[in-house]
Amino acid sequence: MIDLRKAVYYEYIDDGVVEIFDKYKWGLRRLGVNFSQELLETIVYCSRNLENTLMAFCSWVLWLKSRGEKPNSDILSETLINALKSEIGWIPYDYQKDFLQQNLDILESPQVSLWKTAEKELGASLRNRVIADISEEGELIFKVNVLLTDDEREKIERFKIYIDQLFL
Known part of the structure; x- marks a missing residue:
């Protein structure tokens, strides 16, 4: 699987960013996200709310799938990039945290x-x-x-x- 430090050439990648990415990368892959170079660089440069954005995004995709929708991987990746680039990121609501909590196996390696x-x-x-x-x-x-x-x-x-x- 992707090693963020090897995938993105950057002088310094914060250990916290790598730790958060490693926590969510399997879930993102299972949900259908395509790890383009642009997405990986956006993750590295994400200055705030990385984990909250990833949590809210995973919850949102799980919710879509629970309704029978099958989002396109390119659209998912583009949506995630936009969420990470937004001023505050996506802030998960309590129901989203609960929904992700019920589906934690998606994050397992x-x-x-x-x-x-x-x-x-x-x-x-x-x-x-x-x-x-x-x-x-x-x-x-x-x-x-x-x-x-x-x-x-x-x-x-x-x-x-x-x-x-x-x-x-």
Whole structure:
């Protein structure tokens, strides 16, 4: 995933900006935001209300999606750029904070999300025995030479199909 310090050439990028971006980047990606160079630079140069703007934006997109709307990624990116460039940014209302709170899983990295999904689908014991690692992009890396029963093998194959369908 995007490393803000490597993606934007700038003498000094505030650690706080990087921390906030890292907190929201997975959610923004899942919501359909296209990380153009212009958007990344706007984030770096955002002088105030970065986290509030990102929180309000994520809540707004989640609300649109809950109504069945499917916003275009270019429009989302342009809207976010305009929100970040506005004088005060977007200030989240209490209902937006609550809405985002109810959907916090959208902000999880693929590693955390897949780890939890694997536990739910395979059980903690089998997951821990067969999964060696999960890459930052969400690729499962399975251990080799693990002795499995036929039922466990079948369960893992169903899980792989399930995961493939999630990321279509």
